[in-house]
Amino acid sequence: MTPISLLEILDLPMETIMNNLDFPTIQSLRKTCWYLRNFIDDKKPGECLNQLALIESPNKIDLNLRNKVNWKLYPDGSAICLLFENLENGGTKIYWQRSDGDREKIVEKMDYLDGALKDFEIALNHCKSEFENVHFSPTNDIKFLEKISKILEPRKTIPTKNLDIGIQCPAQAQHFLQYFDSKCLKSIDMSMAQNGIIISENASSAAHLAILSIPLHIIDAATLRALKKQFLESGDDKKHFIRHGMNLKKEILIGAFGPPAQAVLQCTWYFKAFSEKVLQIDANSQFFTLSFVKKSEVPNGFVIYG
Amino acid sequence: MTSPASSSEVKYLIESSEGNTFDVSGAALRQSNTFNAMFLNIGADGPIPFTDYNEATLKKVFEYCEHSVNEENYSGPKHQDDLSKWDLNFFNEMDQKMFIDVINASNFLDIERLTSYCCERIARMLRGKNTQEMIKVITLPTAEELEAKQKVEEKKAAAAKKVAEKAAETAEKTETLEELPVQQLVQTTRNKLTRKYLSFSNE
Structure with a gap:
């Protein structure tokens, strides 16, 4: 024809x-x-690729796009996996991982960040409704954060159900959180490369979440105490912390919080908080949770630490 | 004009843009959702005016409908490889101009099967190609053509708005559908169908 x-x-x-x-x-x-x-x-x-991941590593950025059901790489499936690599001459090498064999091309005079973020922007523009999952994982490169802010600032907040951020410092979490629509968010999952704890300062946007999950790779008694302190000083009784896949040693928990009020199937601690609220900390083999309960809900005979 | 009985022997007269008329069986015509929505139950006095399309295009479209009368109910697009020899011949013997006219007419008449096959045929020409390869299979419009299209679209949008407003006004005043001019009825129903389609696609 x-x-x-x-x-x-x-x-x-x-x-x-x-x-x-x-x-x-x-x-x-x-x-x-x-x-x-x-x-x-x-x-x-066309189909809506509503799962997006932008992962930065030194001189490289991975941009992954796929839909909820089809994980196969294009062209067998719809998953798009691109890697933008910085070249010494200022150009960019782009790898496209495909089911029929990887492809690569070199684009002269294009900054790898610009290349990746341009495609990231196209992905944002092409999404019809809301993203199912968005994952960001930046390095400490300020240039990346500046460039991504330029793209996100003029837009409305990104409607996303599940946000997953791998951060280097607490400021990065706040940086990304401001661009997401708190009404759509069902979960926020944050992890830090370094030892530390983030409780969202954007508590008002996180307050409605069913689960605010913050998995920590490395945790010790001091970190746990810092987490408890943040809860007690927050004045926000809706703050809720859950860590799944609990693998903390009981000794570390006792080192952080003292002897538990209850220690049969799970360890429970109560700490006097603000107003009539009590901070309840539970830990068992599956979960480690912090949440606020009313003082009247504490079982009789259980110690409430000051 | 015959009465709209449900028998397949019933013939309807179709009027093309040239003012020519030709017969189409009721069974073939009923593959058009636009026709079903407008005339199936109320009938039509005189030829049914599909005057946006020329005779050759309409004949081609209804040739397809006549052929697929006895095929099982449409259940979504088939892979092009699954098309029958007759289907392939039907598509292959059309030139580019006719093919596009058939797509547009089929879309207007809301003949799902034909529209779907035509669209899939074009999608197949494009699928997997990069921009450079694509430029070889599609004709890129010139700046003048784009400008002309934009003007036509603006005019069409304005005309459609007027028709819709007039139709809404008339619908309020008119108690029976028969009192509406046929072409206006076609347009109004088509607008409704389009709106319905768009509203679903936006959900």
């Missing part, structure tokens, strides 16, 4: 055509002319 003029096709069938296309094809088509670019930006056709 001779080349086809897409311009003559009406909007509705045009959208049907594009809904039959995968994400990379739509992005290639988008680059052919401004009419198609506007059409694609407006209609956001």
